[in-house]
Amino acid sequence: MNNNNRHLISILMENEAGALSRVANLFSARGYNIESLTVAPTDDPSLSRLTLVTSGNEQVIEQIVKQLNKLIDVVKLIDLSETDAIERELMLVKTKASGEQRAEMKRLADIFGGRILDVTDATYTIELTGDGNQLDNFLRAIEKDAILEVVRSGATGIARGQKALHV
Amino acid sequence: MELITGAEIMVRCLKEEGVEYLFGYPGGAVLHIYDALYVQDDVKHILVRHEQAALHAADGYSRACGKPGVALVTSGPGLTNAVTGIANAYMDSVPLVVFSGQVPTALIGNDAFQEVDAIGITRPCVKHNFLVRDIKNLAETIKKAFFIATTGRPGPVLIDLPKDVTIAKAEYHYPKKVKLRSYNPTIKGHAGQIRKAVDMILSAKRPMIYTGGGVILSDGSPELVELTQLLGYPITNTLMGLGAYPATDKQFIGMLGMHGTYEANMAMHECDVLIAIGARFDDRVTGKIEKFCPTARIVHVDIDPSSISKNVQVDIPIVGSVPNVLRAMISVIRDEKLKPDADALGKWWRQIDEWRGIKSLSYRQSNEVIKPQFVIQKLYEVTQGQAIITSDVGQHQMWAAQYYHFDRPRQWINSGGLGTMGFGLPAAMGAKFAFPDQDVACVTGDGSIQMMLQELATMKQYNTPVKIVNLNNGYLGMVRQWQEFFYQKRYCMTYFESLPDFVMLAEAYGHVGKRIEKPGDVEGALREAFAMKDRTVFLDFITDQTENVFPMIPSGGGQNEMLLAERDEMVSTHDEGMVLL
Structure with a gap:
């Protein structure tokens, strides 16, 4: 429970100016750690795919996922560490x-x-x-x-x- | 095909949204918008004296009537002045739509005159924000802003409007509906979770209902009252939740938290099932998290999934809007004729009544000096508990929450989350715009009132008669109290050696001012003030300088470790508590 596990979170979000800053800002504002972050538009140019690596215990990761989902620009996300990826x-x-x-x-x-x-x-x-x-x-x-x-x-x-x- | 300017589009959109009042302050970047406002009467612009007040007034208006508040500020300092008000609304989840002017798109990023990165500055304290770069997107963006601000967990939304966009022309089309693929709040609670929650709630031997601002924001008070009375359980409200359940009802056991009643905090500590509704387990409520509700299983209803299990792990989470979920719970209980454990409940109530017997809100009355609590008690009596009360931040805020018994939602308007001194006066003005026929009082202190004092001029201009109840002790009382308790009475920077003559000041602004120095004059002064229906009256009550707010859970303490006025003269705190606020 208290183990800080590494998580690979993949996010589909609106390809709009500022969307990336919202994600980055969320991590700094709430003190979550961010190991790496990569982002580019997808085959659908209105969407970007952002992948980030973070770590934290189960509770922290749950909050990260909830807080990311709360951002208006985030359409969907998946914690790839919870699945075979x-x-x-x-x-x-x-x-x-x-x-x-x-x-x-x-x-x-x-x-x-x-x-x-x-x-x-x-x-x-x-x-x-x-x-x-x-x-x-x-x-x-x-x-x-x-x-x-x-x-x-x-x-x-x-x-x-x-x-x-x-x- | 008619082409109209961006400024005209904005004003038309506001009209279609049914916006009555726009609180704002002009400047270079928004001149075109002001020109569009000039030629119409549907949206009434209220000219405040400081942008922060525009936000607080829009906020107070919204909290009073439930409609979104709307504000307009110019670029640069207009926006930065508004940030405190935006953050305040964000922390208390108040639906606002804020328009800020911006330098023309061609100049953005050039450090132009009165340019700031409004989107960047406000990002952490808005529900969402938009920079409109193309006039074609303006109307739809405004629709989205109102939709986002008012649905789900409400909050402020900012629209940054470059000056050239307000000048450019486009065809007007305001969408009737807007759909966002990335935003779809859950309203209806999960039936399976509701069923499980009802079972847990009815299995309780020592139940406790704990509700917050979410009940008020969602207009869920009728459902809350019905469920609480159907169950016969004790209920406590947070500072933000006061009024959701009538304070004069016998099932209400007072506010909880740092300055809550003994019975509410003890019942929280001892309960076996906690039913949390539209509340977010804020640190003012929980005290030390490890000591919070040690024996309780917890049901938590909230529209914001991120509020659930953020601070306290809960057993049965239900994501949904409060009235919706409570109606579903009531149906299950009624349809299946479910009954709580009457014996256990009787025993529990006897215990709670014993705690009530301690009378944790008692204080030593004086014939010499005015006790601040006494002023609030008299305010309650004189207004027959019916006034809308706004407050600033500090000791007076806690006394207002403790001694004015709020029987209906949206009657108590205060800055709970951000704790913004200066909120009370402009918020009272906003509430008065929403309900011109109701009595509105602003409970404040000599510190807070000086932070937004300039709004007395706005109140004169628009004739919004508010009664200002200034609990003047010459100190920043709440900070002084902490210095007394935890810093060995080193009263650093909490005493005002110079205060203005508030009576003369009120008169200078065209209002009525009165100083009250004797306990015997308190009631008469209040009666006289409220009789002056069409005047703003500044009542400057000179109160006991050393009075402290009790009861109190010191930082780092548990809910069962309350300090009571009579019992605990000397106060100490846990070392680890010193780092907490």
Whole structure:
């Protein structure tokens, strides 16, 4: 009950100016924590899909869900952690890649299913997709001082099976 | 096809919504709207003297009559001045539609003269807000604003109107109905939950009904009275809920909470089934959450799902509008001829009567100095309990709540959630607009009244005769009381070394003023004031400077840990309570 579990909440909301601020504001105003947040329009341009990762005990998560539903711009939402879901995050990593490092970096990128998007004589820019843990593992696997820059999109997700969040 | 300006569209929409009064203050960004108001008589504009007052007056109007309050302010400082009033309405769930002027769309974001981000500033304290960038959306946005403000759990909605939108022209079409795919409040309670709740309610040995402002906002008082009397259970109201159940009825055991009666708080603490209706388990009510209703199973009826299990976990939640859910409960009880446990109830009432016997609202009367409680008692007698009473915030607010017995909903108008000093006077003016033929009194103090004093001019201009009952003790009494109890009488910044001569001040504004200094003169002064039907009368009662509000649950205390006036001269608090308010 008091365990602070990680939750992946996916929200369908009106694609209107200010809708994102309402969500972000709710979290800061009520002291809820927000680990990541990602948002983009859907196939229906009047709707946006926002995915956020938060954590809290059962009671806090229940309030978060209720408070989000109370926002006028929120059409529907689903707590993907309560269901069987696929979670994915995109990461772009710029690494040093010279001398012996170069072959090793390429090998690790291959093992983690990454793609090298850009190459210079001293660097690689690698794209990786996976759940948060996979991305963390990759960063742990490569030499720490080889990392020049890391950009993560924040987690996004979708329920498995026939379940779908739509209007 | 007739094309009219945005300003004209706005005024026509207000007319279609049946808006009688628009409380506002002009400025550059709203000049076009004022020009559109000039050429019509349907919507009457009330010119306040400060934007905060426009909001409080619209708020008081709405609380008195149930219709949405409407306000209009200009951009920049007009809007920032209005924010306190908006937040006040938000905390007490009052339906308001607020129009703010904005700089022209082309200038938004340029730090233009009198520009502020109204949408951003008000976001945390409105139910919803809109920036209208295109005149084509104006009428529909206004319709949506009224719909959102008045349905579900009500609240203020702000419409920010850039000046160019008020000037642009469009065809007028006001939708009859509006549907929002993302907003659809649950009105009807879940039948299964209602059935389970009725069973739990009737299984009670020591039942308690606890109701809040939601009953008043939803006009659920008749259903509440019927259910309470059908069951024969004791009932308490929150500060916001007073009047939902007649205070003079024997089943009413007083207000609960920090300054509630001994019997109400003890009954809460000892009850085995708590029936919470349109109340939100606010910290003024619960005291320390861990000590709240330790033996109770809880049924909670509320239209706002986020109010349920927010502060206190409940056993049977029912989301729905109060009158709707209570009617369903009454039907189940009547149809199945269900009866409460009469023996247990009799025993419970005997216990409650014993607590009542403590007379927790007694105070030491004096022949020398005016006791503030005495003034409220006399106010109640002189108005025969029929006046609409507004209040400001502080000790006088608690005394008004304790000693004026409200028998009908919408009779008691105060700032409960935000606790806004300055609310009382403009709210009284708003209530007077709603009910010009009823007596309206504003119970206030020398601190609060000075925060919105300028409205005496508005009241003169529109002739809204209100009786101002100023309980003048020279102190910010509630803060002083806390300093006495919890800060070893270090009265830091709570004594006013200089106060205006309120009698002269009232006269300067064109009203009647009177100072009362002897207990023997209290009743006569009140009678005289209320006899002057068409005058605003400022009654400046010089009261006991050291009187404290009792009973009191100190911060961090449980409901059974009340301090009583006679018994507890010395007060201490729990260390952990010091961080609480």
